[in-house]
Amino acid sequence: AQSVAQPEDQVNVAEGNPLTVKCTYSVSGNPYLFWYVQYPNRGLQFLLKYITGDNLVKGSYGFEAEFNKSQTSFHLKKPSALVSDSALYFCAVSPPNTGGFKTIFGAGTRLFVKA
Amino acid sequence: DGGITQSPKYLFRKEGQNVTLSCEQNLNHDAMYWYRQDPGQGLRLIYYSQIVNDFQKGDIAEGYSVSREKKESFPLTVTSAQKNPTAFYLCASSIRGTLGTEAFFGQGTRLTVV
Numbered sequence: 001a002q003s004v005a006q007p008e009d010q011v012n013v014a015e016g017n018p019l020t021v022k023c024t025y026s027v028s029g030n031p032y033l034f035w036y037v038q039y040p041n042r043g044l045q046f047l048l049k050y051i052t053g054d055n056l057v058k059g060s061y062g063f064e065a066e067f068n069k070s071q072t073s074f075h076l077k078k079p080s081a082l083v084s085d086s087a088l089y090f091c092a093v094s095p096p097n098t099g100g101f102k103t104i105f106g107a108g109t110r111l112f113v114k115a
Numbered sequence: 116d117g118g119i120t121q122s123p124k125y126l127f128r129k130e131g132q133n134v135t136l137s138c139e140q141n142l143n144h145d146a147m148y149w150y151r152q153d154p155g156q157g158l159r160l161i162y163y164s165q166i167v168n169d170f171q172k173g174d175i176a177e178g179y180s181v182s183r184e185k186k187e188s189f190p191l192t193v194t195s196a197q198k199n200p201t202a203f204y205l206c207a208s209s210i211r212g213t214l215g216t217e218a219f220f221g222q223g224t225r226l227t228v229v
Contacts, residue, residue, distance in 0.1 A: 009155070032214050043119075043205055043220030044158075051215045090157060100212025101146065101165060102173065105158040 002027045004093050006106035013081045014114050021076040021109045023091030032094040033074045034103070035065055037087050044090060050074060061085070081113045118142065121206050121221035127229050128193065128200060136191045136224045138206035145211050147189040148218065151175060152203040161204075164189055165212070193226060201228050 004025045013019045025031055032051055036044040048059025055067045065076045074091060091106040119140045128134045140147065145166050150158040160173030164183040178197025183189050189208075193200045203225050207218040 004157075034213070034217060036217075036220075041203075041223065041225070043121075043222045044207075044218075045220070046217040049215075049217055094213040096214060098212075099165075100209075100214035100216075101148075101163050101171070102160060103213050103218065105150075107155055107157040 002093070002095050002104055004091055004104050004106040006089075006091055006109045008109050009107075010110045010112060012112045012114065015083050016080050019078050019081045019085070019111065019113070021089050021091075021111060023074045023076065023106060025072050025074065025091070025093045025104075027093050027095045027104075029096040032096065032100065033065075033067065034092040034094070035059065035063070035074075035076050036090045036092060038090065038108075039087050047076070047089075081111075083113050083115050086111055086113045119206055119208055119219055119221035121204075121224050123224060124222065126224055126226045128226060129229060131195045133192055133194050134226065136193070136204055136206075136226070138189045138191065138221060139187055140189075140206075140208045140219075141187060142208055142219060143186070144208035144219070145186070146209045146213075147183065148207040148209075149173075149179070149181065149189070149191045150205045150207065152205055152223075158205065161191065200226055202226060 034049045035047040050067045094100045094103045122137045148163045149161040162181045164170040180192045206221040209218045
């Protein structure tokens with residue numbers, strides 16, 4: 001079965017330190033990969049996506065993600081965390097065999113940045 | 116401003132009632148989606164629509180119904196057959212499918228059974 005895993009329920013970092021939120025996936029074919037962020041009682045906001053090309057993708061608010069095909073991972077990173085980055089982060093995969101209409105979302109990782 | 120509007124923000128349902136959640140978009144997107152979000156489970160797809168007058172069941176369609184009579188609108192009805200409807204419901208849209216394009220989300224409707 002096709003799936004997305006976010007192995008950490010919560011990630012805690014100090015402000016100014018680098019952060020990593022992990023994501024691994026299992027899909028058929030070449031994946032289309034996304035990261036979204038959700039603030040309390042709000043919808044999801046798009047951060048970045050990987051379609052093809054450079055394995056390091058840059059997105060909004062200083063976030064970036066590294067695609068690793070051999071490890072089937074797409075980890076989200078930021079060099080210096082801000083308190084305002086505290087939110088719920090979702091990794092998502094659009095399997096090509098579904099036409100892009102059945103995106104699979106991970107369970108989410110809550111990021112807590114301490115001042 | 117372009118975007119997706121969901122209403123109401125909070126909704127309370129009595130046992131045995133049907134309720135309808137509204138979703139309107141002015142992004143001129145063909146595809147629209149309904150997701151259910153429960154704590155620790157991520158988002159699960161209820162229904163999606165690729166184009167007007169067409170919709171398909173997602174992974175958890177039982178107890179829900181939708182219509183797509185206009186491109187801009189994709190209302191979701193939570194019927195009395197849905198045994199555990201308390202959740203946060205998110206509507207989304209994309210230009211077509213999400214192969215290479217991201218989805219845009221509404222602000223959500225929190226449904227509570229009382």
